[in-house]
Amino acid sequence: MxxxxxPRPRLRTRAAAAAGALCLALTACxxxxxxAPGVSAEDVRAAxxxxxxxxxxxxxxxxxxxxxxxxxxxxxxxxxxxxxxxGDEQYTALQNALSAGSGLPDVAQVEYYALGQFTxxxxxxxxAPLGAAGLEGSYSPGPWDAVxxxxxAVHALPMDSGPIALxxxxxVFEELEVEVPTTWEEYVEAARELKEADPDxxxxxxxxxxxxxxxxxxxxxxxxxxxxxxxxSIDFTDEGTxxxxxxxxxxxxxxxxxxxxxxxxxxxQALGDGSIATLVTGAWMGLNLEAGAPGxxxxxxxxxxxxxxEGDPSSAENGGSSLAVPAGAPNEALAxxxxxxxxxxxxxxTRIGGGAFPATTADLESEEFTSAESEYFGGQRVNEVYAxxxxxxxxxxxxxxxxxxxxxxxxxxxxxxxVSGTTLAEGLADWQAASVRYGEDQGFTVxxxx
Amino acid sequence: xTSTATAPAPPARRPPPxxxxxxxWAGWGFLAPFMTVFALVFVAPIAYSLYLSVxxxxxxxxxxxxxxxxxxxxxxDPVFWDAVVRVGLFLAVQVPIMLFLALLLALALDSGRxxxxxxxxxxxFLPYAxxxxxxxxxxxxxxxxxxxxxxxxxxxxxxxxxxxxSPGLVLASIGNIVTWQFVGYNMLIxxxxxxxxxxxxxxxxxxxxxxxLRVITAVKLPALRGALVIAAVFSVIGSFQLFNEPSILRNxxxxxxxxxxxxxxxxxxxxxxGQQQNQAxxxxxxxxxxxxxxxxxxxxxxxxxAV
Numbered sequence: 195m196x197x198x199x200x201p202r203p204r205l206r207t208r209a210a211a212a213a214g215a216l217c218l219a220l221t222a223c224x225x226x227x228x229x230a231p232g233v234s235a236e237d238v239r240a241a242x243x244x245x246x247x248x249x250x251x252x253x254x255x256x257x258x259x260x261x262x263x264x265x266x267x268x269x270x271x272x273x274x275x276x277x278x279x280x281g282d283e284q285y286t287a288l289q290n291a292l293s294a295g296s297g298l299p300d301v302a303q304v305e306y307y308a309l310g311q312f313t314x315x316x317x318x319x320x321x322a323p324l325g326a327a328g329l330e331g332s333y334s335p336g337p338w339d340a341v342x343x344x345x346x347a348v349h350a351l352p353m354d355s356g357p358i359a360l361x362x363x364x365x366v367f368e369e370l371e372v373e374v375p376t377t378w379e380e381y382v383e384a385a386r387e388l389k390e391a392d393p394d395x396x397x398x399x400x401x402x403x404x405x406x407x408x409x410x411x412x413x414x415x416x417x418x419x420x421x422x423x424x425x426x427s428i429d430f431t432d433e434g435t436x437x438x439x440x441x442x443x444x445x446x447x448x449x450x451x452x453x454x455x456x457x458x459x460x461x462x463q464a465l466g467d468g469s470i471a472t473l474v475t476g477a478w479m480g481l482n483l484e485a486g487a488p489g490x491x492x493x494x495x496x497x498x499x500x501x502x503x504e505g506d507p508s509s510a511e512n513g514g515s516s517l518a519v520p521a522g523a524p525n526e527a528l529a530x531x532x533x534x535x536x537x538x539x540x541x542x543x544t545r546i547g548g549g550a551f552p553a554t555t556a557d558l559e560s561e562e563f564t565s566a567e568s569e570y571f572g573g574q575r576v577n578e579v580y581a582x583x584x585x586x587x588x589x590x591x592x593x594x595x596x597x598x599x600x601x602x603x604x605x606x607x608x609x610x611x612x613v614s615g616t617t618l619a620e621g622l623a624d625w626q627a628a629s630v631r632y633g634e635d636q637g638f639t640v641x642x643x644x
Numbered sequence: 645x646t647s648t649a650t651a652p653a654p655p656a657r658r659p660p661p662x663x664x665x666x667x668x669w670a671g672w673g674f675l676a677p678f679m680t681v682f683a684l685v686f687v688a689p690i691a692y693s694l695y696l697s698v699x700x701x702x703x704x705x706x707x708x709x710x711x712x713x714x715x716x717x718x719x720x721d722p723v724f725w726d727a728v729v730r731v732g733l734f735l736a737v738q739v740p741i742m743l744f745l746a747l748l749l750a751l752a753l754d755s756g757r758x759x760x761x762x763x764x765x766x767x768x769f770l771p772y773a774x775x776x777x778x779x780x781x782x783x784x785x786x787x788x789x790x791x792x793x794x795x796x797x798x799x800x801x802x803x804x805x806x807x808x809x810s811p812g813l814v815l816a817s818i819g820n821i822v823t824w825q826f827v828g829y830n831m832l833i834x835x836x837x838x839x840x841x842x843x844x845x846x847x848x849x850x851x852x853x854x855x856x857l858r859v860i861t862a863v864k865l866p867a868l869r870g871a872l873v874i875a876a877v878f879s880v881i882g883s884f885q886l887f888n889e890p891s892i893l894r895n896x897x898x899x900x901x902x903x904x905x906x907x908x909x910x911x912x913x914x915x916x917x918g919q920q921q922n923q924a925x926x927x928x929x930x931x932x933x934x935x936x937x938x939x940x941x942x943x944x945x946x947x948x949x950a951v
Contacts, residue, residue: 289919314703454790458896459791464790599919605898605902606904610899613810613900636704637703
C-alpha cells in the first residue's frame, strides 16, 4: 500500500507549520510579519544564486519552454518537469504524497476549483511573505480571488484563466442557414434549427459535465456555494440556477445535445467533422481545437458567450490553473522563484507565445496580445473576445473546499437526468444532498439553502 | 518441526549442541524466507487495512478512533449494497454462461473430431492474453453507437441497435467482455482435466456400447467436476472483484456507470477521490469476507455433489 497510517497526515501539516517556526528560530530566515513564518523574499533571491534542483508536477504544455528558459537564465538551477497526470490524477498523486510526507514535488499545478481541498488542510505554503503579496494588482480579479483567501494569504500564483466564449463552427451555421446565437434563448432555438436542417448536427455535446454546469450557473448569476472557512452552504434553487436548469432541461427533453463525453476520440471526431456546432467553454479551448481538430482549421470562430438576458455581457470562468508550493516541499524558496518566473515574470510571455491564455492584466490589455490574429480561427483576433469575457466575469463565485470530490459525484446524480426520467432539477437536488453528506462527513458545517 | 527427518546427516551422531527445544527453531529458519515474504505481502496489508478501518480521517477535525463506525456505515450504505447486488446478478448470469461455453468448447476439443484443433485452441485462448485494459478499450470502441462497430452496423443496415452503453445494457455489455476474455482460460482448465481421464475408461465405455453422449455424461462430466468447481470459484472471485471493465467504460458512459457501480469501484472512489481511505478499508474488509463466504459456499456445494 502506498498510503501511510492515517493519523499521520494531520501530524504532517502541523509538523510543516512547526518546521516553519523552527526555521524562524534557528536560522532567522523568516521576516514575514504576522503571516505564517517561513522563507522570505531574500531567501528566494539567495536560492536563485545558490542554485539547486526542484521538481515541478504540471501538465500545462507551454511550461516546457519556460523550464528551459529558466534553467538558461539561472545556470545553477535544474528543474525536473514531470507530468503525473491531468487534473484529478495529479491531485490524487499529490494528496498521496502529502499523506505520506515524502516524495513531494516542489511545485504543483492545481486548478482553481481544486485549491480548496488543499488549503483547507493547510497543505499549501503561504506565498505572501515570499513576495506574492505584492502581486495582487498584476492579476485579473477572478483568478486572484481564487488563489488568495482575502485575509492576506496567497496559496498559489495564477497561471492561466478560462473566461468562457462561444466557439462555433461557422461553416456549419452558414451551410445550414442558421443564425449564430447571442443569447441562450437563441441558442436553444438554433439547436432546434440545426437539428431540423441536419439530424446529425448537434449544437453541443453534453452528457453531464460538472465543470460546464457550474460555469453556466455562474454565468447566469447563480451562486450555489457559499464558503466561509469550515462553514459551507449549498443551494441549487437560487434564481440563476433555476434559469440555467429550465433552459438546459428543454434541450435535454428535445434531444438536442449529442451524447458524447468530452475528451474522447468520438468527441474530437465530431468537433472535426462539423457534427458538433458549438462549444461554450474556457478560452483554453482554442489551443485544444487546434490540436484536436486540425482538419477543421478555418471553420471555427469565437464569439462572446450567449447572454442570459439580452445585452447582459456577464461571463464566467471555466477551468484555469495555478502553480502552488506544497507545504513541506524540499526547496520552498527556489520553488517560489520558479513560480514567480513562470506566472509573473518572463515566463508569461513565453507561455502566451505558446498559445496560453494568461491571467496577468498587463498582458491581457497589451496591444500585442489582443491584436494577435489566429490562423486556425481564420485570422480572427480571438484574444480580444477572450479578454472582453475576462473583464465581464461575474464576481463572488466560490467552489466547495472539496469540489474535486463533489464533481466526481456529478454523473451519479445530475448525470442521471441525461439518461433517465430524472429531471435536471431533481438531479441537482441529489447532487446537493450528496455534497452535503460528504461535507458533513468530513467535518464541515453544511447548511442547505432553498 | 520435522526437518530432521529429511536432513542428510543424522544429527544423533553429533553431540546435541543444545537441548531439544532449540532444534525446533531450525525448522522456522527454513521457513523464514517464505514467512518473511508472506508476512510482508499478505499479512501486513490485511492487518493494515483492519487498522485503517477503525479510524476516521476528516478534512476538518483530523483523525480519530471510531471503532466499528465505518462498518456500521457500510452496512447501511445503499450505494454499497446496490453494488453488491449488481455483482451478485452479474455472477448469477455471466458465470454460468461462461462456464457452459467453456465446457462445450473443452468437450469439442477433446472429442478429437475437430479440424485444426490446435489453431482453434490457441485462438479461443488468445483473448486471455490481451490485457484487460486493452480489451475493454477495444470493446468500448466497438460498442460506440456513433463511430464504433455498432454505429457502423446501424449506418450500413439502416437500423437502430440498442446502445450497449446505456444504463440498462451496460452490465450485459461488461458481461460480454468478461466472457470473451475468460472463456479460453476456463476452457483450458477443463480441457486439461479431460486429458487426465485414463484411456481405459473410454475403452470400457466402448465395450459397454456407450455412444458419444453417454461417454460425456457418464465419464467426462464426472471427471470434470473438480475442475468445474475450481473454475467456478475463480469466476466467483473474479466477479466480486470486477473493476477494470467498469472503470474504463466509465469514460465512455459516465452516467450509466456510477462511481459506486461495483464494490471495488466504490472502494476506489472512496479512497482516491474522496480521501475516505478508512471507509474504503472497511468496505474492502466486508467485501473480502463476503467473497470468501460465497467462494467457500460454491466449493462446498460443488464438492458435496461430487461425493
